[in-house]
Amino acid sequence: MFALLTLLSYAYVAMDVGSEYVKIAEPTIKGIPKMRFDPNGKNWRAAIAIRKPELILNFTLDNSTEKAGIRYGNSALSILKHKPYNGFEFIFRALGRILSPFVTMFNTTPAEMASVWIQNIANQYLNKEAICFAVPQYWTTHQRRVLTSAVKNSNIQLDNIIDDTEAVVAHYAATKYTTFVESQKNVLFVDIGATSVKAYGFTFQYDTNHMYANQSSYNYTELSGSYYFAEAISQAKNISMNKARKILNQPTSASYIKLIEEPISIMEATIESVAKEFKAKLQEYPIGENSREIDEVQVIGGASRFDFINNVVSKASGVKTILHEFNPSEMIAIGVVYYRSMFEEIIPIPRVIVNKMQIRDxxxxxxxxxxxxxxxxxxxxxxxxxxxxxxxxxxxxxxxxxxxxxxxxxxxxxxxxxxxxxxxxxxxxxxxxxxxxxxxxxxxxxxxxxxxxxxxxxxxxxxxNEDFPYFSRQSINFTIVALNEIDAESKRRHEVNKVIEFISNVKNQLEMDLDAKGLTIESLPQDLYSGFKKYVLAMEDGSITQRSISSLQDALTDLKISTKYLLEAVQKMKNHRKPKKDDIFEDLKSDIEGETKEEEKPKEEEKPKEEEKKEEEKPKEEAKTDL
Structure with a gap:
């Protein structure tokens, strides 16, 4: 019960920071995860661009970023398509790096733009929750420190940063623990994303109190993935990346595979090295308790959908059956929630203890x-x-x-x-x-x-003695102003929602009160209604959403005063609706009338009987006369 109260009082969301997309999951009251999407039902594109990046330099704190034009997601991509140095197409792939083809903007740093991107998402789609991030296990301490700095700079509460492998293991254990209750299970996971391929082996086992996941192999490459498949096609055919992606999404053909041989071979070598290391480590397990073979291969990641993937993974791992039992894009984000829920004992599943290996010197x-x-x-x-x-x-x-x-x-x-x-x-x-x-x-x-x-x-x-430039002196003012503007816009949006909610509630109340009296809107005193009507029209045409914070606050004050007199006037208006007759009394009246008719009926029937009696007596009298 204490854990449940803790969860309710301390809200968080899980954020899987992929290179191309950011996926967000949230816990329900019972601790079970569910995904959160943007208004279009999609994940968030991790891209940011600035229409006029030259305005970043020598930016002053009393200026506005409006002229510079910050764009996010697909809007950013439309700028980067023609001006790739105006921002970052893969902001989290560039985070914490200096010399990388993904660091495409030099007037500012990836950390600053990540800070702006995170705050924009948080202020629009989060409800002041803290964020628990899942990052690749191969991320260095330095990269994690840069992410921490970016989050804190955006005034967002940081819950934690965990490895993606921990999230995957928690998701697997929470949903498939019955498969390794009796005996240990060796699972090879392959995660194929946009700009990386990761593979790792875990052995799962279960006892009465806990589940254990022991890692014995790991490798990754940042030279393979859907981005590199498209890049190979783009270079071979001398076409744009967008056209190359369309070709990539078509059914596989022989020529298609030949064009992407290099990134495929890199991916295959990465998976093969992990499978080999995994099998060697499995030989150390006692015979009888462990199969000492790879029991299962699970493939996840946004790029795992291509039909050639199974053949590559099967060949590299030496396992014929390749499984896709989890949502490839959502597994990590949902896994973070499972990880947290297990740790806080919110769900009735034993906690999984993850023993990770040292993956580097x-x-x-x-x-x-x-x-x-x-x-x-x-x-x-x-x-x-x-x-x-x-x-x-x-x-x-x-x-x-x-x-x-x-x-x-x-x-x-x-x-x-x-x-x-x-x-x-x-x-x-x-x-x-x-x-x-x-x-x-x-x-x-x-x-x-x-x-x-x-x-x-x-x-x-x-x-x-940290000397890495998380934030640039030449662009820090621009970042500060951008973050302040996002925060101010969030507060303004909050005021908009308050005004719209108030107008809607009063409008509904008016309609109910008028309907109860058999009246219409036209029946209202126009001198009182006209003031409220202008706000209703502003809500319907959307102009109310464009107002400033001070204007919205004034509008709410005006509405509270004017609608008070309007609602009081409606209460004093005469009732024009005819009172409805109660059905119970109608039924009672019908019953009484029915009983009265029944009582009168026998009297009418008595007349023929008396006449019959007279008719019977008449022949007798005639007979006496004859005698």
Missing amino acids: VELAADQTHVKYCTRGSGCLPELIVNTSKCELVDVVIPPEYCPEGVYPYEMRLKLTNQNTFKTPLFGKAYGKFTMNPPYPEVSNIEWCLHGKDDSCKYMTADR
């Missing part, structure tokens, strides 16, 4: 000395020793082969502030002792020590 660098902190597939060390006399900078870094394209490789940067107080002897060596926070790329504590019989150590103090 991570190093600690003290000046030029590098020491491995985390090893892919194994784990991270709680303490590191760096044999160097002294350093000023300490970095937690991702090696290039594990870092996503264009992403800042530094997970954490520190600058020591009291190194000068540590005296290194002329003879002898010093070393740094770093206490880490596995599995996170964080340094918890730093000591510098001298080698000797009894090593003496001194605690080091350090400051964060």
Whole structure:
């Protein structure tokens, strides 16, 4: 019960930030998820553009962004079609990156535009809920930090950021837990999106209190997906991306497949590497408790609908039957809600405990000395020793082969502030002792020590040394004004809704009161009704929605005063409707009349009997006379 009250008092939505589309799900009172769509019943296109980006530079806080012309979704795409450098077609694909073909705008940063995009969506379609994001598992700490900064900058409450793999596992466990109650189940998931392909293997098992999902393989590529299929067709045929997408959506042909051989082969190699790693890890499970084979392959993602996908996945995984048992676009967003509902014990399903693998190497660098902190597939060390006399900078870094394209490789940067107080002897060596926070790329504590019989150590103090440009100085004013304008528009829209609701309620009340008295609108005192009528017409023609906040507030005050006298006047008007006769009394009257007629009937029938008696007596008298 406590968990239910917590959910009701703390509202949130789940947001799956895909490259092309953002999907939103929400919990119901019982914790069961449902999708939320835009007014057209669709997901949100993650695109933003500015008609005149040159106005961003040297923007002042007393200016307006109206002339610059910020556009979202499909409206943004119509601008980017002809001017690709006027915004971001895939805003979350560009987030946290510098050198990437998806970073197409240079007057501002992806973080700033993501901040504006998120606030626009939140103010139009959310009800002040916090947001729980699902992001790819391969996203670095830096990318997550940029997203956090963008959300906070947009004045939206951040609930949490979880991995997409956690959401997928929660969705699967919540809906298919009966399939692995008796024995463990090994499932390979393949997620084919617009600009990436991800594959990962999990082993599910169930006990009396919890479900467990143990990850033993993972890989991804950002060089395959529906975007790259269309790009290959576009380049081969020398046509636009829009035309290429139309060809891609047609039934598969031999020439069609040849055009996209490269991104298909990259996808196949990615899935094959995961399947191979998964099968090798499964051999470590005890015989009898586990099949030690891939039991099931589930394919999800917006690009999984193409008919050639099954053949590619089957060939790469070595599994004949490929399943599509979940909505490919909604699985992650809905999975976030299941994940939260399980954690808060709102649904009657045991919580799934997800044990994720270490998917990349991570190093600690003290000046030029590098020491491995985390090893892919194994784990991270709680303490590191760096044999160097002294350093000023300490970095937690991702090696290039594990870092996503264009992403800042530094997970954490520190600058020591009291190194000068540590005296290194002329003879002898010093070393740094770093206490880490596995599995996170964080340094918890730093000591510098001298080698000797009894090593003496001194605690080091350090400051964060973040130098990544989340927000640009040249465009920050534009972003601030844009966010303020969106917030102001949200407040104005709230006032519009209040006025429209008031007008509708009064209009309905008037019609009911007039109908009860057998009157019409024309019967109203026109001097009182004319003031209200102008607002009704403004609501019907839509002009009321264009008013400013102050005008709307004045209108609501005027309406409250004028309609009070109008409704009072209606109450004083004479009743012109004839009172209806009660059916009960009508029935009673009919019954009484019927009984009266029944009583009168026998008297009428008595006359013939008396006449018959006289007729019978008449022959007797005649007979006496004859005698």
